[in-house]
Amino acid sequence: MPRRTTRRRFLKAGLAAAAVGGAGYALWPDMGPYRAEADRLRRPLATEPDLHDLVRFATLAPNGHNTQPWHFRLQEARVTILPDPSRRTPVVDPDDHHLCISLGCAGETLALAAAARGRPADLRVEDGASPSVDLALGRGPATESPLFAAIPLRQSTRSDYDGQPVAPADLALMERAARQDGVSLALFTAPADREAILDYVIAGNDAQMDDPAFVTELRGWIRFGPDRALATADGLFSACSGNPALPERLGQLAFGAVFTKEREADRYAGQLRSSAGIAVFTADRTDHAHWVAVGQSFQRFALQATALGIRTAHVNQPVEVPAVREDFARWLGAPGARPDLVVRFGRAPAMPMSLRRPVEAVLA
Ligand SMILES: Cc1cc2nc3c(=O)[nH]c(=O)nc-3n(C[C@H](O)[C@H](O)[C@H](O)COP(=O)(O)O)c2cc1C
Known part of the structure; x- marks a missing residue:
């Protein structure tokens, strides 16, 4: 029954092509949308940023397991960074040590970004049962430091390095x-x-x-x-x-x-x-x-x-x-x-x- 054989062969070839196509997609997922989103998150800070834009920069801070264990409370000229208990990592960080460090990273990042746009921050830490980082934003000259410019470029680089000393x-x-x-x-x-x-x-x-x-x-x-x-x-x-x-x-x-x-x-x-x-x-x-x-x-x-x-x-x-x-x-x-x-x-x-x-x- 040649026709059936031909059809069966065709079906087999189709399935094989689909499988290869599937595996091709499977093994090499498209990184384009991921890269576009990573870049979008790191777009430059507005010249006169609102508090939302300052928070965007603050969230680029390093943080344990990238759980982003923070909430930002916004007031007129004040940002308070609070822990998000749902994003704790209780096994590796049972006493919230890493979580507090992550809040400090975010607070420092926000302070650098605000200062770069003429809003110098007075950063205070509430050390209660639950820690919080409070930034009162003032007015002053814009101080764009090299550290500020590095905020969207910094990353945790988990590769081998070049083996050369640092000067x-x-x-x-x-x-x-x-x-x-x-x-x-x-x-x-x-x-x-x-x-x-x-x-x-x-x-x-x-x-x-x-x-x-x-x-x-x-x-x-x-x-x-x-x-x-x-x-x-x-x-x-x-x-x-x-x-x-x-x-x-x-x-x-x-x-x-x-x-x-x-x-x-x-x-x-x-x-x-x-x-x-x-x-x-x-x-x-x-x-x-x-x-x-x-x-x-x-x-x-x-x-x-x-x-x-x-x-x-x-x-x-x-x-x-x-x-x-x-x-x-x-x-x-x-x-x-x-x-x-x-x-x-x-x-x-x-x-x-x-x-x-x-x-x-x-x-x-
Ligand atoms: C307190 C703290 C502890 C961290 N511990 C580790 C670690 O042990 N190993 C690791 O590879 N990265 C560690 N990181 C880096 C985070 O995983 C990283 O900041 C997060 O995934 C976001 O990535 P990015 O730093 O490239 O923006 C730590 C970061 C912080 C703030």
Whole structure:
């Protein structure tokens, strides 16, 4: 029955073509809409921005797992940044330490943006049961700093860097930008120190990867495909971590096989060894106000680095696992202290930028 055979062949070919087409789409999702949205979020600030536009800039701040754990309350000449409890990450951040740092990053970003448009901000921190960052906006000369210009360019660059040192003059600028009452910064550039810190990163990573609750929480914030990243406009998009963008379901399936202790440890070894150095931020005290101050200090450090063409990325495992953190504090020569952030820096090409939710979604 030749006709049937021909028809069957045709159907088979059609299905194969559809499958290849499907797989083609599946394996190479279109990044165009994602890039367009990432660029749109980072469009220049208006010359006379309203509070909404200032909030848009503030949300470009770094924040743990990109949960964007904030609400912005707007008044006449005042913006208050409050925590959004629904966006906590209780496993990796049980005491809201990272959350407070994220609020500090957003507050500092808003203050820099407002000052650049002639609205200098008086930033205060309420250290109650629930922290808040209050910015009273005044009137004054517009002060456009290189740090302000770097706000839409900054990113967490989680790739290998070029292995080259950073010039002492640049390090001095980064150190100066990070100056903040109640926060100290230690910079490590010697290879032996980087190796020692790598050991703490790997010890922390091993402990986290052995904790199913940590892995489940992290996985819940990973966005494997650009469509899903666009739909939620939050979380950790895989391409921002140097992993391929996959259709969401394929990424979920591949996760267990790809995300292993050994592979992560290898990745961190390459990343730390190719970095020019590592910055460790430690506050004098362990309260909300000091953690917010760490966020302010870190954000200015990251923006100054960005202005110099230097990338930054967190490697916070040594401060996220309490037992490792204690050993790390002793290694730092500060037994009993609580080191807050570990950030590597160096030069590398840009990676895809992360997304943020629209301003309307973060208003209190
Ligand atoms: C307090 C805090 C902790 C963070 N911890 C990590 C971390 O351990 N590993 C990591 O890769 N990124 C970490 N980040 C970076 C965030 O994931 C990143 O800021 C967020 O995904 C948004 O991306 P962007 O910085 O490129 O804008 C941290 C950021 C903050 C503010």
